[in-house]
Amino acid sequence: MLSLKIExxxxxxxxxxxxxxxxxxxxxxxxxxxxLTGGSGSGKSTLINIIAGLERTRAGHVFWGDQNxxxxxxxxxxRWRAANIGLVMQDFHLFPGLSAxxxxxxxxxxxxxxxxxxxxxxxxxFQTVGLKRPEQHVETMSRGEMQRVAIARALLRKxxxxxxxxxxxxxxxxxxxxxxxxxxxxxxxxxxxxIVASHDPRLIERLxxxxxxxxxxxxxxxxxxxxxx
Amino acid sequence: xxxxxxADLRRLWxxxxxxxxxxxxxxxxxxxxxxxxxxxxxxxxxxxxxxxLVVGAAGxxxxxxxxxxxLQAAPLPLVDGSILTKLSADPRVDWAAPVGFGDSFxxxxxxxxxxxxxxxxxxxxxxxxxxxxxxxxxxGAAVNLPLGAEIKPMHxxxxxxxxxxxxxxxxxxxxxxxxxxxxxxxxxxxIQAVWHVHGLGEEHGHEEExxxxxxxxxxxxxxxxxxxxxxxxxxxxxxxxxxxxQTVAEQPAPQPPKTAFALGAASSAHIEDDHxxxxxxxxxxxxxxxxxxxxxxAILVKPKTIADAYRLRQExxxxxxxxxxxxxxxxxxxxxxxxxxxxxxxxxxxSQGLVAAALVLVTVIHVxxxxxxxxxxxxxxxxxxxxxxxxxxxxxxLVALGIGIGFLIGLTAAQIGAQMFxxxxxVILPVGFTREDLRLALVFLGFAGVLAAVPALLxxxxxxxxALRA
Ligand SMILES: Nc1ncnc2c1ncn2[C@@H]1O[C@H](COP(=O)(O)OP(=O)(O)OP(=O)(O)O)[C@@H](O)[C@H]1O
Ligand SMILES: [Mg+2]
Numbered sequence: 215m216l217s218l219k220i221e222x223x224x225x226x227x228x229x230x231x232x233x234x235x236x237x238x239x240x241x242x243x244x245x246x247x248x249x250l251t252g253g254s255g256s257g258k259s260t261l262i263n264i265i266a267g268l269e270r271t272r273a274g275h276v277f278w279g280d281q282n283x284x285x286x287x288x289x290x291x292x293r294w295r296a297a298n299i300g301l302v303m304q305d306f307h308l309f310p311g312l313s314a315x316x317x318x319x320x321x322x323x324x325x326x327x328x329x330x331x332x333x334x335x336x337x338x339x340f341q342t343v344g345l346k347r348p349e350q351h352v353e354t355m356s357r358g359e360m361q362r363v364a365i366a367r368a369l370l371r372k373x374x375x376x377x378x379x380x381x382x383x384x385x386x387x388x389x390x391x392x393x394x395x396x397x398x399x400x401x402x403x404x405x406x407x408x409i410v411a412s413h414d415p416r417l418i419e420r421l422x423x424x425x426x427x428x429x430x431x432x433x434x435x436x437x438x439x440x441x442x443x
Numbered sequence: 444x445x446x447x448x449x450a451d452l453r454r455l456w457x458x459x460x461x462x463x464x465x466x467x468x469x470x471x472x473x474x475x476x477x478x479x480x481x482x483x484x485x486x487x488x489x490x491x492x493x494x495x496l497v498v499g500a501a502g503x504x505x506x507x508x509x510x511x512x513x514l515q516a517a518p519l520p521l522v523d524g525s526i527l528t529k530l531s532a533d534p535r536v537d538w539a540a541p542v543g544f545g546d547s548f549x550x551x552x553x554x555x556x557x558x559x560x561x562x563x564x565x566x567x568x569x570x571x572x573x574x575x576x577x578x579x580x581x582x583g584a585a586v587n588l589p590l591g592a593e594i595k596p597m598h599x600x601x602x603x604x605x606x607x608x609x610x611x612x613x614x615x616x617x618x619x620x621x622x623x624x625x626x627x628x629x630x631x632x633x634i635q636a637v638w639h640v641h642g643l644g645e646e647h648g649h650e651e652e653x654x655x656x657x658x659x660x661x662x663x664x665x666x667x668x669x670x671x672x673x674x675x676x677x678x679x680x681x682x683x684x685x686x687x688x689q690t691v692a693e694q695p696a697p698q699p700p701k702t703a704f705a706l707g708a709a710s711s712a713h714i715e716d717d718h719x720x721x722x723x724x725x726x727x728x729x730x731x732x733x734x735x736x737x738x739x740x741a742i743l744v745k746p747k748t749i750a751d752a753y754r755l756r757q758e759x760x761x762x763x764x765x766x767x768x769x770x771x772x773x774x775x776x777x778x779x780x781x782x783x784x785x786x787x788x789x790x791x792x793x794s795q796g797l798v799a800a801a802l803v804l805v806t807v808i809h810v811x812x813x814x815x816x817x818x819x820x821x822x823x824x825x826x827x828x829x830x831x832x833x834x835x836x837x838x839x840x841l842v843a844l845g846i847g848i849g850f851l852i853g854l855t856a857a858q859i860g861a862q863m864f865x866x867x868x869x870v871i872l873p874v875g876f877t878r879e880d881l882r883l884a885l886v887f888l889g890f891a892g893v894l895a896a897v898p899a900l901l902x903x904x905x906x907x908x909x910a911l912r913a
Contacts, residue, residue: 268822268908288903289827296824307819307911311450324444324825367823 216279216298216374216407218242218265223274225260225430235260235430237274242409242423247401249418250411252427258411259304259379261427265409266301266377267291278375296325300373300406302381306364308352314359315340315348318367332370339366342396344389357384365393372404382414394420444829448837451816462805462838463845469798470849470887471856473791477880478857480784482872484777486861487513489873490624491769493564496744496752498522498530498539498759498766507765508772511542511741513625514552522764524736530744531732535751538563541732542741543637546596551586553596553613554629555637557730560743561619564626571617574633577726580613581631584621591615594630596640623871633728638737802842802894809838810898817902818910827903834899835892842891846884850876 220240226233235257242248250258263269264276267283276283278298283291295301308317318336322328340348343362352363361384368376376397382390394417401408412418426434452459491512499507500520509515530539540563543555558573561581571590574581580594588594594613613632621627744766746752752768759766777784813834820830854874861872902910 263908266822268906268911270906288821288906292821292824292907293826295822296826301822303822303911305911307815307822309447309450309816309819311454312447316446320447321824324447324820324829 217244218375218407218409219275219277220265221275221277223264223271223276225257225264225269225272233430235264237261237432240425240432242407244407245401245405246423247398247408247421248410248423248425249421250409250425250427251413251418252433256427257430258427260430262377262379262409262411266299267295296321298374300368300371300376302361302364302368302376302378304379304383304411306360308360308363308367310351310353312352313349314345314352314355314363317352317363318370321367322370327371336366336370339369342366344392358386358389361385362389362393365396369396369400372400373406374404375407376401376409378408378410378412380412380414381410382412382417387416390414391416444833448833448840451833451837452840455812458805458809459841462802462841463848465801465805466798466842466845466891467848467852469794469801470846471852472794473883474850474853474880475856475860476787476791477883478853478874478876479860479872480787481877482857482861482874483864486623486864486872487773488770489871490626491773493622493624494743494769496746496756496766497769498526498742498744498764499740500738501763501765504765504767504772505776507741507767508769508776510544511743512769514544514554514629516544516547516552519740521738521740522742524732524738526759526764527732527736527739527742530742530755533755535747535755537745537747539742539744541634541736541739542743543634543739545740546598546637546640548594548596548630549588551583551628551630553580553594553637554626554631555634556631556743557634558728559730561631563745564743565622566620569618569620571615574616574631575728577633577636577639577723577728578613579616579632582615582618583627583629583631584619585627586618586630588615588630590618594632621871623873627871633730635726635729639723799890799894802891806838806894806898810901813898814902814905814910818907821902821907822911830902831896831899834902835895838895838898839891842895843888846887846891850880850884 218241220237222239223235223237224233225235250261252258260269264271265278267276267286271284278294281294286294309320312320315336318340319328319333322332337348343366345359345362345366352360355363361381365378365381368378378397381397382393385393394414397408397410398420400406408421410417410421418424422437424434424436425432426436491508494512497507497511499511500522502520506515506517506519510517510519527539527541530536533539538559540557540560541555542560544552546553561573568581569584571581582588592615594615596613613630613636619627619631744755746755756766756768817830817834820833825833854876857874861874865871
């Protein structure tokens, strides 16, 4: 659907001498599946924030298709993200006080696109991720359950790009595998580009391409086939 | 969206309650001050409404008004009784009536006056009828006594160590409809009864005379001969207006107004020696006042036209008399009180300023706390309008609720204050909101609206990722 192109990207934070992330050139083809790996603090989440448009790019360019993020205002970037990216964040950022189902539907409702079909899809996704009580308030859920709610929320609008930060970190092997299945199948169905930051080798090996980060640099870029070889 | 806002408010109810309370209290303070001040102004102006022109002896204008309109017990210098005679005969005067006070019963002031004043200043009777005999009394609406009750006048008031007059007692003949003025707390009796209680304007032959019924007028004539002051009065009279001769003939025996008429407790000792009279309960009321009329604390005058009112006031502002428009005196009084009101208003404004500051603080904290939430909303695709609405509406609802509650508390407080005031003074203070308050409320709401928009606008000054790190 949408391809990603990054050029001369450098992300630095005030008080730090070296940039926490520096990417000279990176392209991700539309519809491909990419795993981001690397040790803790290697810059995975930072890269995800950049490509999801959550963080402003101060140096370099980030293109999704023809769209340069740097050209968009905060509000327009939000709108672009809402329409194109399904996002699962490391900290989930669910909204307490609302039920699991309401959480899944909230972004769509706020954007006034929550049709009856979408509500039906929300119920369907809810079951697919293996949850039982749609009315349960999210703040009472376990981390694993919250993670699944966050994933269902990201997949609701069949986004052209799915970006997930550690989507299986809080799940046991079995649920992790189910969530991996779900991500892959939704991406395959819709032809979405899938970008997943993960430490989970079982999930990593199911994605076509693997980017290794270290100290904010891309130190490895391998295709699944090559790894097997 | 509504569900989201409600869930959010439920989650943050304690902080929300604090905001509401803070806003409510500050609003209430301002509202109560405004309402109270306005109702005091309106209420007392209303109390003075029926009192077009008051004539008293030269002295304090304010005291004359406070004593005659608000029935405040205080010694007043007396105006010569002949002034009443002159005023009654003046063609520019609709009616003129004496107002005599100094006695009380069960905490209610007893006012000696005439049927004309009662008829001219009250909306009518709730029960019973006007006093017709010297020993009858009419009650103001707020006097808690039944028809037919006996009233034993006490000189001065109980608190100031007054004593009950030995003999006389009035019988309640009627009860008036409320006027919303301090006169609602008054017991109205014929002025001649008050004089007689205090041994003024006493007709010595009266006791024997009144038994032959219609021989009243003769009695007066007879009395005139006994009295030392009689000739004096007559002489003064012939020098005056001609038509007064008739009046004089009907008058009780003249008693030179050298006797100070008691007013309040302060002069009670003074009156002690003179105090030898008693009322004759069955004597008919005489309401024409000759030159022999005793000194009076105040005369209420109803001029025929406004021009007459001004001319009369001018005429009676010279020498020993003082003519005042109570409304005008009150206005001047408010001007003085204006300073006090300014202080109150400053206090209220200060508290409102504090609240505004508190609101800003609350807003800032609110933004701080909500940065994550706002960031998350944005990250997961809430459009800018939704985020703005959510953040703005939540804060605005709290503040608006606070303002609403504040207005109610302020109104209640002002009403309680007004009730307490009414119970004490009889002045009904009309507490109520006006267009001005609506404007104030709108200003508050507008301020709250602008303030609530600040966090909503600030939310877009940073990226969602930055917000999420907060
Ligand atoms: N706002 C910031 N200010 C300063 N340093 C930051 C900021 N955000 C991230 N960093 C630094 O950037 C580096 C990369 O952080 P990042 O969150 O991308 O790591 P990560 O690869 O996602 O690690 P993990 O696997 O633990 O999630 C870290 O060293 C972190 O300390
Ligand atoms: Mg991370």
